[in-house]
Amino acid sequence: NYVERIETYCGNLGLASERGQARDDIRPGLRVVGFERRVTVAFVVEANRVVILRLHYGGQNWDQ
Secondary structure, three states: OHHHHHHHHHHOHHHHOOOOEEOOOOOOOEEEEEEOOOEEEEEEEOOOOEEEEEEEEOOOOOOO
């Protein structure tokens, strides 16, 4: 059930792709957004799609 909620959340990023925090300091176009306080979703918005780059769980150091 938890994985399904993450998949649904990520699938809906295209509906409001400018959400989250821009992190151009790490990679041009990179955005990060939290999911249920435990998962950080790193993604980029391309012309016709949103690309999920990584999912980081818990206290992982995602900005390196």
